[in-house]
Amino acid sequence: MNLTPNNYLKAAFGIGLFIILCIGGFTYKHIQSLSESSKTVKSTYSVSSELAKILSNLKQAESGHRGFLLTSDSIFLDPYFSGVTQLKENLGRLDTLVPENTDQRKNLKKLKSDIEKRFSIFKRSFGLVDDKLILSEDLLYVLHEGKMSMDQIRKDLVNMQDLESRLMAESQVKNEKAMDLTPLMFFGILILTLILLLLAYAKMNKDLMELKDTNDDLVVFKKLTQQAEKISHSGTWIWYVEEDEFYYSDNLFNLLGVEPNSFEPSLEKFIGFVHVDDREGLGQQINKMIKEEDLPLVTFRIVQPDGTIKHLKAFGKLIENAFEEKQLIGVTVDATEEYENFKLIEQRNQELERNNKELSAFNYVTSHDLQEPLRKIQTFISRLEVKDKDNLSEAGNICVEKIKSASARMRLLIDDLLQYSRTNKTESDFSETNMNMLLESAKQELIDSIEEKEAVITSQNLPTMDVISFQIQQLFINIIGNSLKYSREGVPPKIDIKHEEVISSEVEELKDSFIKHYHKISIKDNGIGFEQTYAKKIFVLFNRLHGKTEYSGTGIGLAICKKIVDNHNGVILAEGIPNVGAKFIIYLPYLK
Amino acid sequence: MNSDYINIALADDDEDDRLFFTDAFEELKIKSKVSTFEDGIELMEFLENSNNTHPDLLFLDLNMPKKSGLECLVEIKTNDRFKNMVIAIYSTSSSEMDIENTFVQGANIYIKKPNNFETLKKVLSEVVTTNWQYHTNGLNKENFLLRL
Numbered sequence: 001m002n003l004t005p006n007n008y009l010k011a012a013f014g015i016g017l018f019i020i021l022c023i024g025g026f027t028y029k030h031i032q033s034l035s036e037s038s039k040t041v042k043s044t045y046s047v048s049s050e051l052a053k054i055l056s057n058l059k060q061a062e063s064g065h066r067g068f069l070l071t072s073d074s075i076f077l078d079p080y081f082s083g084v085t086q087l088k089e090n091l092g093r094l095d096t097l098v099p100e101n102t103d104q105r106k107n108l109k110k111l112k113s114d115i116e117k118r119f120s121i122f123k124r125s126f127g128l129v130d131d132k133l134i135l136s137e138d139l140l141y142v143l144h145e146g147k148m149s150m151d152q153i154r155k156d157l158v159n160m161q162d163l164e165s166r167l168m169a170e171s172q173v174k175n176e177k178a179m180d181l182t183p184l185m186f187f188g189i190l191i192l193t194l195i196l197l198l199l200a201y202a203k204m205n206k207d208l209m210e211l212k213d214t215n216d217d218l219v220v221f222k223k224l225t226q227q228a229e230k231i232s233h234s235g236t237w238i239w240y241v242e243e244d245e246f247y248y249s250d251n252l253f254n255l256l257g258v259e260p261n262s263f264e265p266s267l268e269k270f271i272g273f274v275h276v277d278d279r280e281g282l283g284q285q286i287n288k289m290i291k292e293e294d295l296p297l298v299t300f301r302i303v304q305p306d307g308t309i310k311h312l313k314a315f316g317k318l319i320e321n322a323f324e325e326k327q328l329i330g331v332t333v334d335a336t337e338e339y340e341n342f343k344l345i346e347q348r349n350q351e352l353e354r355n356n357k358e359l360s361a362f363n364y365v366t367s368h369d370l371q372e373p374l375r376k377i378q379t380f381i382s383r384l385e386v387k388d389k390d391n392l393s394e395a396g397n398i399c400v401e402k403i404k405s406a407s408a409r410m411r412l413l414i415d416d417l418l419q420y421s422r423t424n425k426t427e428s429d430f431s432e433t434n435m436n437m438l439l440e441s442a443k444q445e446l447i448d449s450i451e452e453k454e455a456v457i458t459s460q461n462l463p464t465m466d467v468i469s470f471q472i473q474q475l476f477i478n479i480i481g482n483s484l485k486y487s488r489e490g491v492p493p494k495i496d497i498k499h500e501e502v503i504s505s506e507v508e509e510l511k512d513s514f515i516k517h518y519h520k521i522s523i524k525d526n527g528i529g530f531e532q533t534y535a536k537k538i539f540v541l542f543n544r545l546h547g548k549t550e551y552s553g554t555g556i557g558l559a560i561c562k563k564i565v566d567n568h569n570g571v572i573l574a575e576g577i578p579n580v581g582a583k584f585i586i587y588l589p590y591l592k
Numbered sequence: 593m594n595s596d597y598i599n600i601a602l603a604d605d606d607e608d609d610r611l612f613f614t615d616a617f618e619e620l621k622i623k624s625k626v627s628t629f630e631d632g633i634e635l636m637e638f639l640e641n642s643n644n645t646h647p648d649l650l651f652l653d654l655n656m657p658k659k660s661g662l663e664c665l666v667e668i669k670t671n672d673r674f675k676n677m678v679i680a681i682y683s684t685s686s687s688e689m690d691i692e693n694t695f696v697q698g699a700n701i702y703i704k705k706p707n708n709f710e711t712l713k714k715v716l717s718e719v720v721t722t723n724w725q726y727h728t729n730g731l732n733k734e735n736f737l738l739r740l
Contacts, residue, residue, distance in 0.1 A: 363687075372684045376608050378707040383615075386709065411707065 008207075012200045019196070023189050030182050037175035044168040047097050047104075051157050051164075054090045054111075057083045058118070058153060062146075065122055069139070080122075087115065104163050111156040118149040226250065233334035237265070239316075241290075241326040246270075255312065255334055257304025275301035275309065294318055295330060311339040359421070366418050374414065377407050409554075416556035420541070423471060423563045433469040435462035435521075439497065442476035449484045459497035465519060465588060471564045478557045479584050483525035485553065486546075488579065494526045501590060509571050510587060517590040518570075524583040530576035538574055598624045598720060601647035603635040603664065604682065605656045609705065613651070616713045622720055632659025636667060639674065646674065649720065651682040652699070654690055662693060669698040678724045686737070695736050700724060702737045 064080030067073070091112060098104045125142045226249070229235055235252025239245075246265035253260040256273050263269055267286070274282055278300040289295040295316030302310050316330035381404055389397065439459060443450065450457070457480065465472075480495060487493040502520045504510035510518060530538070530545055537543050539562040542555040558574075561584075565572040570588040602613050610628045617626050627647070629635040636659065638644055650668075654661035661681065668674045681694045681702045691702050701719065706712045715738065 372606075375684060375705055375707050379608075379612055379709050379712070382707075382709040 008203065012196070012203075016193075016196060016200075019189065019193055023186075023193075026185060026189070034175070034179070037171050040171040041168060043097055044164045047094065047164050048161060050090050050094050050097065051160055054087060054094075054115075055154070055157055057087045057090060058115070058150070059083075061087065061122070062150065065125070069125065084119070091115070104160060104167075107156065107160045107163060111153065111160065114149065114153045114156050118146065118153060121146045121149055230254075233337075235332045237330050237332065239267075239328040239330070241318075241328055252332060255310065255332060256302060257306060257308060257310075273302045273304075275303055277301075289316060289328070295328070299335065310334055311336045363418065363421050366414055366421070370414055371411075374407055374410055377403070378411070381407070413554050413556075416554045416560070419474070420556050420560050420563065423474075423560055423567065429468040429471075430466050431469060432464055433467050433472070434464050435467075435472070435499075438467075438469060438473045439476050441473050442480060445473075445477050446481055446484065449481070453484055453487055453493055455484055455487070455493035455495060457495045457497070460499050462497075462499050462521070463519065466591065467568060467588070468564075471567060475561050475564045475586070478561050479523050482557060482584075483523070483527055483582070486525075486527040486582070488526070488528055491526060496524045498522045498524075502587070507587065509573060513589075515569075515589045515591070517592055518587045519590050521586045521588070522583060523586075524581060526581040529578045529580050529582050530574075531578060532576055535574045535576060539572065596623055598622065598649065599645055599647045600624050600626045600649045600651070600720070601629065601635070601638075602626065602651040602653075602682070603629040603632060603656065603661065604651070604653035605631050606653070609653070612709065612712060613716075616709070616716050620713055620717050620720075622717065624720070631656045632661065632664045635659075635664055639668070646677060649678045649680065651680050651703075654681060654683040654685060654694070662690075662697065665694060665697050665699055680719055691737055692733075695733055699736075700731065704737070 061080050061083030064076050064078070064083060067076030068080065094108055098108050121142060125139060125146065128136060128139045128142060225236065229249060229251035233251075233255070235255045236249040237252055238247040240247075244267075246267070248261075248265045250260035253262060256270075271279060271283070282298060282300045285295065285298045295314065297313060297315050299311065299313040302312055304310060311334070312332050313335045314330055314332040316328050318326060318328050320326055381400060384392075384400060385404075392400065436459075439462060443457060449455075483495050484493055498521070500520050502510075502518050504513040504516055504518055507518070507520075534545055538545060539558050541559040543559075544553060544555040546553075562572055565586055565588070568588050570586060572587075573585045575583040575585070600617070602610060604610050604613070614626055614628065617624055627638075629638060639646065652661040652664055661683070665679060665681075668677065668679065678701075679699045681690075681699045682705060683690065683703070684705050686704045694702060701722075703715055703719065706715055719738070
């Protein structure tokens with residue numbers, strides 16, 4: 001059984017009532033037994049006094065009888081007769097006093113018969129009275145007989161008296177026993193009641209304290225809720241479903257743009273604030289909620305009295321209180337800012353999408369439309385070269401050569417630009433890749449140049465890394481290609497590739513990174529190098545350190561490298577010493 | 593149909609490219625009949641006329657007015673009459689998307705228009721002499737784009 005405070009009270013009341021009834025029962029029983037024993041005492045006294053009266057009346061009758069025998073004067077017969085009459089009355093009273101079927105009743109019977117006997121002796125002696133002879137022999141005998149009978153009666157009376165005394169003593173003992181126990185029991189019950197009372201008091205006191213604590217908590221909680229509502233731009237409400245009554249928190253009124261408690265809350269009043277276009281939808285939701293007793297998240301607009309439109313969202317939940325009454329409690333939040341932000345993001349997304357589309361259209365233009373006329377120029381020149389080379393003057397042939405190299409350079413530019421614009425980041429392109437394989441593929445691509453320049457490329461074992469593989473391969477091609485291109489005249493290129501793991505806090509350029517571990521890949525050559533002042537510039541698009549005639553190139557290669565490393569959230573650095581060599585250092589995040 | 597000749601068709605809106613194409617075949621001295629079309633509509637009208645001899649080898653430019661090469665490819669591949677026709681895509685573009693789309697639609701090979709006439713001749717002779725039965729069986733995305 002679940003003991004709620006209510007049930008505790010009921011139990012305590014029941015026990016108290018039971019104890020009081022017990023006390024009443026015991027008290028009644030004890031008073032009854034007391035009155036019984038006092039009745040016994042009273043009857044014993046009555047019997048004893050009747051017995052004493054019987055003896056005295058008998059004596060009165062005997063002395064009357066004796067006087068008459070001596071004097072024959074009938075004046076002595078009066079006490080005799082009155083004694084006899086009173087004796088009869090005494091016996092009659094005893095008859096009622098002595099209960100039936102007891103030892104005392106037997107004694108009474110014997111007493112009666114003995115008294116009967118005594119009276120018959122009295123009567124007989126009256127018959128023997130002779131005026132002349134004072135004491136005849138017969139009379140003497142009768143008198144003796146009378147004395148013996150009298151003794152017998154005395155004995156009977158003593159017997160009865162003894163028995164009464166004994167009965168009274170017994171009843172007294174019994175009474176005393178009961179009387180002894182009574183105070184103890186009353187005292188015990190009293191103590192028990194007191195303990196119960198104290199327990200009940202303690203319990204109630206404790207409950208009251210708890211209630212007070214809970215009340216305090218509730219007050220604090222209410223204040224907190226009010227603050228939270230203000231900060232989060234939300235309001236709370238309760239719908240007492242059975243009474244169809246509402247409670248709105250102060251901030252809910254504020255959300256509606258009115259002063260707290262400025263109207264009696266009701267569903268109709270609330271709907272009045274809802275934007276006309278949203279009323280139907282919200283109405284349907286509320287109907288559904290009444291049916292299913294649950295309000296899913298609903299969004300709707302309200303119009304404040306000053307015309308401001310707010311976007312609200314509400315959520316409700318059905319609960320039952322201690323009296324099993326249904327209450328729908330809910331929260332309404334001002335989602336205007338959220339809605340506006342969402343709209344802004346959506347707008348920007350659309351803008352981005354448009355930009356991306358334009359960019360891919362541009363890509364197509366460069367890949368197709370720009371290449372087409374160039375391709376034709378190149379094809380026509382190749383035809384001219386084959387078919388009419390001999391018909392052209394020397395100057396004409398030089399012109400053809402110039403056109404050829406210019407269009408070749410144009411092609412290179414277009415191809416590089418295209419590659420630069422295609423070097424984008426897509427998460428799905430990342431995969432665990434063996435970097436040694438990528439390096440090997442890059443070397444394969446450059447095999448002609450490597451063999452031509454008799455380059456020596458040495459590399460440490462590289463780890464497996466999470467990268468966009470075709471981009472990293474391009475990175476290797478561009479940097480090694482760079483080293484091959486910018487080699488010193490007559491010095492075979494020597495390219496050394498190293499790898500180590502570093503901690504970002506120990507590297508100047510990575511100090512601000514959130515990622516702790518990095519892969520460091522360095523590619524060092526013995527080429528013409530460059531002034532350290534240009535170390536940053538070489539990664540900028542179209543930036544070249546050398547004239548076009550000295551070294552071919554578009555100034556895009558290293559810009560592509562930078563874009564690739566950026567795509568991998570890494571850092572690329574260059575170090576150069578003129579006529580000694582260049583060193584490219586690439587840091588790529590290592591997510592352990 | 594004369595079996596000594598190979599029937600070749602080209603659909604390309606670019607006059608210069610058509611010229612390069614026919615010149616190349618002339619210089620290659622391959623026994624061939626080359627017919628050219630200026631756009632997709634013209635090509636499809638020719639193909640749908642059952643009186644005309646179907647080409648054995650069709651070169652399709654992708655970027656054409658009225659009807660693009662890709663549209664022609666889809667139409668041809670859904671028609672059972674042309675199921676033995678070898679289709680070579682012949683385009684300036686080498687974008688991944690174009691290569692992917694035409695491969696999926698069932699083209700046999702993808703040729704990026706060369707920058708050099710001599711290269712063009714080499715490419716065309718390679719395509720014409722290829723055993724298409726054999727090539728098509730082993731066709732995959734790697735060898736779909738012709739590399740020389």
